[in-house]
Amino acid sequence: MYSFSRRNIHEPRLVWNPAVHELYGEKCYYYLLRMKNPQQKLVDVFEAVLKEVGINSYCIYVLYGYYDVLLRIWARPERRATLSHRLEKDARFLAIEAVEEFIAEVVEYMWAGKITPQDVAPYKNRVEDLCRAVAAGSALDAELVSSLMHAGLLHQINVPSDSSSVSKEESLIKFYWLWQSFPEQRQQTSPIAYALLRNSPKLGTDRFTRELGSQIIW
Numbered sequence: 001m002y003s004f005s006r007r008n009i010h011e012p013r014l015v016w017n018p019a020v021h022e023l024y025g026e027k028c029y030y031y032l033l034r035m036k037n038p039q040q041k042l043v044d045v046f047e048a049v050l051k052e053v054g055i056n057s058y059c060i061y062v063l064y065g066y067y068d069v070l071l072r073i074w075a076r077p078e079r080r081a082t083l084s085h086r087l088e089k090d091a092r093f094l095a096i097e098a099v100e101e102f103i104a105e106v107v108e109y110m111w112a113g114k115i116t117p118q119d120v121a122p123y124k125n126r127v128e129d130l131c132r133a134v135a136a137g138s139a140l141d142a143e144l145v146s147s148l149m150h151a152g153l154l155h156q157i158n159v160p161s162d163s164s165s166v167s168k169e170e171s172l173i174k175f176y177w178l179w180q181s182f183p184e185q186r187q188q189t190s191p192i193a194y195a196l197l198r199n200s201p202k203l204g205t206d207r208f209t210r211e212l213g214s215q216i217i218w
Helices: 018-023 042-052 077-089 117-136 142-150 191-198
Strands: 013-016 027-035 057-062 069-075 096-104 154-157 178-180 215-217
Touching: 013 018, 018 027, 018 117, 027 077, 042 057, 042 069, 042 077, 069 077, 077 096, 117 142, 142 154
Parallel strands: none
Antiparallel strands: 013 154, 027 069, 027 096, 057 069, 178 215
16 A cells, blocks of 8 residues: 655654554564664665565654664565565665564554544545555645544644744654563563553653563554
């Protein structure tokens, strides 16, 4: 399914409800990559790779720290396998030093509600009409977008305006938490889980999903 892609988190954008992706058999995958030459144009490099393997729903983030790039994609298992193979096969050509892949077993947006793939099915034609318009680079039908947003299947992320002298690029930082627990921890609450639960009202994470024994990314 064609969806919305972004290489700049500071741009306003539309995102699908996870249930829309699930209806089409797509899952959310993350790739953390450490590069041998982090000075290269990483966004351009990986945008080209994603398009070559047929993945159209993605975000590319340049990181600071041990890893240099975070790829967040929605894709069917076969597309994900193609991407993983490409990253491994062309690691030397792409100057990739290390790759870590994670599957998001639960994706919960504050705005998404409890919509299921079954709830999305009656809107399938409208979803695909919008996807075709995006794929063709056509202007989006405002009424179509509005109806999908009203149904809770589509959401617009607006970058908050900043009246200060600091630019948006300097004032916005996006955080991802990666929390991994192991089988022997299933019967106990980890320190990070306890801290998040206790401080969730302050942190705004009161609706995060806890799944001990699995990997979760917010």
